[in-house]
Amino acid sequence: GENVEQHPSTLSVQEGDSAVIKCTYSDSASNYFPWYKQELGKRPQLIIDIRSNVGEKKDQRIAVTLNKTAKHFSLHITETQPEDSAVYFCAASKIMIYGGSQGNLIFGKGTKLSVKP
Amino acid sequence: DAGVIQSPRHEVTEMGQEVTLRCKPISGHDYLFWYRQTMMRGLELLIYFNNNVPIDDSGMPEDRFSAKMPNASFSTLKIQPSEPRDSAVYFCASSLVGDTQYFGPGTRLTVL
Numbered sequence: 001g002e003n004v005e006q007h008p009s010t011l012s013v014q015e016g017d018s019a020v021i022k023c024t025y026s027d028s029a030s031n032y033f034p035w036y037k038q039e040l041g042k043r044p045q046l047i048i049d050i051r052s053n054v055g056e057k058k059d060q061r062i063a064v065t066l067n068k069t070a071k072h073f074s075l076h077i078t079e080t081q082p083e084d085s086a087v088y089f090c091a092a093s094k095i096m097i098y099g100g101s102q103g104n105l106i107f108g109k110g111t112k113l114s115v116k117p
Numbered sequence: 118d119a120g121v122i123q124s125p126r127h128e129v130t131e132m133g134q135e136v137t138l139r140c141k142p143i144s145g146h147d148y149l150f151w152y153r154q155t156m157m158r159g160l161e162l163l164i165y166f167n168n169n170v171p172i173d174d175s176g177m178p179e180d181r182f183s184a185k186m187p188n189a190s191f192s193t194l195k196i197q198p199s200e201p202r203d204s205a206v207y208f209c210a211s212s213l214v215g216d217t218q219y220f221g222p223g224t225r226l227t228v229l
Contacts, residue, residue: 034216034218043222046219089160109159110160
């Protein structure tokens with residue numbers, strides 16, 4: 001089955017710096033890779049996702065890159081702010097072309113990001 | 118839309134008691150997922166449904182756990198009998214076509 005490894009487990013940056021979180025997956029058939037942000041005591045919330053037909057996707061200060069050959073994907077946060085402090089989870093899944101899932105989301109163990117003012 | 122609704126938000130019970138967690142998915146979503154989150158094990162999928170039918174329950178820890186989805190707008194996760202090691206936050210999530218999942222606020226379960 002799919003296995004997702006996430007690194008680092010903790011990351012501390014100064015406000016304004018960039019943060020990068022990396023994930024690797026084992027199943028080459030996985031084609032959907034979302035990232036979730038979970039603030040303390042709250043639910044995981046989707047912040048960005050990427051599908052295997054795209055190499056990079058950006059949304060304001062957040063970007064995700066995907067390397068299918070190496071089976072890894074990364075989250076990049078630029079100009080970090082204190083409100084970016086949270087736990088970030090990557091995940092992988094297999095989605096059928098016309099919708100529907102071939103399996104569940106497999107989550108990484110999470111990265112606790114701390115942004116110091 | 119109100120999003121995914123879960124109840125109760127907090128549950129404290131004694132070992133051996135039955136616990137029932139409830140979830141109302143986003144209207145129109147065909148997929149419903151139950152997760153358990155602990156510090157030690159992270160986010161674990163317990164079971165998921167597609168069109169009210171259980172598809173994968175391989176994550177259910179043991180026979181003490183059961184889940185049902187009697188209709189498209191309601192699901193339950195039951196633990197009987199409960200044990201202290203079941204203490205965790207239980208999330209329900211729903212999805213329109215099985216990709217993007219929207220999580221509920223979670224139920225924090227404490228078993229004494």
